[in-house]
Amino acid sequence: MSAGTELLATAEPHLIPGYAGYSPQYRFRCGETYGNTTHKLLLDPTVNHAEALILSNRVTDDYEVQRPPKNDIDIVNSRYKRTDPIFVHPTMPGYEGFTPKLNARMGQRYTVLATEGLAEFERQQLKNKAALNELKRTIAIQSGQGEPRNLEDRLLVKSQFKLPMLAVRPDRVGVMRNLVLDEKYETPRDHSPSPYFMDNANPKKYFVSRYAGHIPYGYAHFGVSNVPATNSALCDFTSNYRKRLSTEWAPVTISQPDPPLLIQPTMIYHKHVGMIPNYLGHVPGETFRFGKTFGADTKDAKRWLRGDFST
Numbered sequence: 001m002s003a004g005t006e007l008l009a010t011a012e013p014h015l016i017p018g019y020a021g022y023s024p025q026y027r028f029r030c031g032e033t034y035g036n037t038t039h040k041l042l043l044d045p046t047v048n049h050a051e052a053l054i055l056s057n058r059v060t061d062d063y064e065v066q067r068p069p070k071n072d073i074d075i076v077n078s079r080y081k082r083t084d085p086i087f088v089h090p091t092m093p094g095y096e097g098f099t100p101k102l103n104a105r106m107g108q109r110y111t112v113l114a115t116e117g118l119a120e121f122e123r124q125q126l127k128n129k130a131a132l133n134e135l136k137r138t139i140a141i142q143s144g145q146g147e148p149r150n151l152e153d154r155l156l157v158k159s160q161f162k163l164p165m166l167a168v169r170p171d172r173v174g175v176m177r178n179l180v181l182d183e184k185y186e187t188p189r190d191h192s193p194s195p196y197f198m199d200n201a202n203p204k205k206y207f208v209s210r211y212a213g214h215i216p217y218g219y220a221h222f223g224v225s226n227v228p229a230t231n232s233a234l235c236d237f238t239s240n241y242r243k244r245l246s247t248e249w250a251p252v253t254i255s256q257p258d259p260p261l262l263i264q265p266t267m268i269y270h271k272h273v274g275m276i277p278n279y280l281g282h283v284p285g286e287t288f289r290f291g292k293t294f295g296a297d298t299k300d301a302k303r304w305l306r307g308d309f310s311t
Contacts, residue, residue, distance in 0.1 A: 010035035013042050024049050067112045072119035079122060089115050139163040195234055196241075206231040 015023060015038040025047050029037045041047050068089075076089045091099070091114035101117030140146035141153050142162040148154045196216075198205040207215060207230040216237040221229040268281070275283060 011039050014039040015042075067108060068115040068119070072116055075119045075122050076115055079118075087114070087118050091115060091118075135163070196237060198234075198238075200235045200238060205234050207234075 010033070014035040015021075017034045019038075023038055023041060025041055025044075026037060029041070032040075042049070073089045076087060077085075079085045079087070087099070090111045093110040095110075095114075099114050099117060100121035102113055106113070137146065138156055141148055141156050142159070143164070148157055195205050195207065206227045207213075209226050211230075215230055215233050217233040217240075218229065220236075221233050224232075269275075
């Protein structure tokens with residue numbers, strides 16, 4: 001490196017600009033670049049920092065990380081001691097079966113990801129098994145089936161709460177566990193109800209201030225503050241809506257009389273049925289009816305015969 005380059009380059013060691021970690025005493029230094037400031041701080045003996053530098057020497061190969069780690073490979077290969085070793089290292093790419101802990105991993109080769117996932121799964125299984133064994137040991141000691149071996153075990157015997165726990169409370173031992181109880185049904189709460197269909201007695205039935213939307217019946221409530229005006233307008237809207245829903249908008253059922261079971265053959269104009277198509281006789285009022293079938297026209301004609309001239 002030439003002399004000119006040494007003047008422009010920051011001396012080692014220093015932290016790269018953009019480093020988001022903690023740098024001791026950096027907040028109390030100013031006037032120089034980030035590289036020069038951290039260079040002086042790392043070499044300053046009066047600054048409290050770790051004995052070993054966090055920086056890696058990239059000249060050697062010490063910083064290189066091997067994946068998967070040797071510990072993970074040993075854990076995967078030692079599974080044959082406790083279970084059927086379906087998975088072994090290395091896992092061949094193209095395997096289409098299920099591999100634990102593989103879905104959330106990416107950025108590496110399949111063999112690396114599969115081995116690390118299997119090692120993590122195996123550690124979790126061993127941790128769960130150790131917790132279960134500890135629970136069984138505690139139950140055995142507190143129930144008198146095991147002998148305490150140390151001070152911790154003797155404290156378990158004198159504990160107020162002992163395992164296994166009772167399934168029910170002592171005052172409810174006589175109650176049958178399979179007794180069916182009728183529980184009251186509770187309607188789930190609606191956390192965002194519409195103010196239009198709230199109950200009129202609900203205190204939250206109003207529009208917030210500066211609401212720019214349409215307020216039904218709001219024109220009839222002026223000269224009042226926002227909350228009372230919008231509450232009264234919404235109550236009027238809800239009452240009118242429910243009234244019209246039960247009266248005007250209710251379905252109407254029209255009942256028509258059933259035709260008689262026996263029709264007298266001597267009658268020319270029947271009361272409940274129309275005339276036979278192609279009837280060439282006179283039908284009163286049929287001339288003034290258009291747009292309907294002959295049977296419907298004859299029904300209208302019979303209304304004329306009865307004296308009903310309404311449309």
